[in-house]
Amino acid sequence: MHYKAIPLVTRSGRIIDVEFISNVNSLNGHQIIQCTISDISDRMRAERAKILARKNLDMFSSMIRHDILNQLMVVSGSLELAGYGIQEPDLTKHLVRAQTATKTIQRQIIFTREYENLGADTPTWQHVSTVVRRAFLEVETESIILNIQQDSPEVFADPLFEKVFYHIINYSYKYGEKVTRIEVSFDYTPTALIITVADNGIGISPENKTHLFEWRSGNEKTLGLFLAQKILASTGITIRETGEYKKGIRFEIIVPIDGFQTGLKQTS
Secondary structure, three states: OEEEEEEEEOOOOOEEEEEEEEEEEEEOOEEEEEEEEEEOHHHHHHHHHHHHHHHHHHHHHHHHHHHHHHHHHHHHHHHHHHHOOOOOHHHHHHHHHHHHHHHHHHHHHHHHHHHHOOOOOOOEEEEHHHHHHHHHHHHOOOOOEEEEOOOOOEEEEOOOHHHHHHHHHHHHHHHOOOOOEEEEEEEEOOOEEEEEEEEOOOOOOHHHHOOOOOOOOOOHHHHHHHHHHHHHHOOOOEEEEOOOOOOOOEEEEEEEHHHEEOOOOOOO
């Protein structure tokens, strides 16, 4: 048996945190129970301090982010008003550039809010089809039909798992060019589950595949895919793009054998 952080009262009346480990061993034909009790008060105190510090930092970051977004809205509105009635091409060009930069900063700040929650909560078992359908609805597109293979498995993933499919579907919607259908299918190998999300759009050119999952300055296209990869990696899941240019985008999510289960009743 192994118990962690059990409160124990010492002779002096002080309460400490202890780790209790017991094993059953044989000695001269008899079974004996060997117990080890270790004082872990300092370690637990450090862990609690770390949790509190993270909580305070998250709260502070959230407040600052909220204030920055409010100020950016003021700047964006002022730039838009300043552009009315201006006839000088050079001045108009600078105002448009400033407005574009402002909106980019707003989107990036919102993106960091999503990434900040990665790993904050315990991973859970999630039905893939339920997660995909919720993500698809969040994209808010009526021009694309979603088809999902029957008998959806469950995957052990971060609570942000839905965001993975949101960013994948949103990428197809924005950059796939005339995408009308997205197919989600499941393939099983002796060591893994492969979840495939494929569309019938233009696909991704070879030069754009190189940095598809990297966060590169000035390239907003890959921000969502960068986050998707990090969400999956937190539970040992990987992602790759295997589509052919001119034939459509094809994302493959590879789940290790201990990270999925099948044959369960769906609760959506």
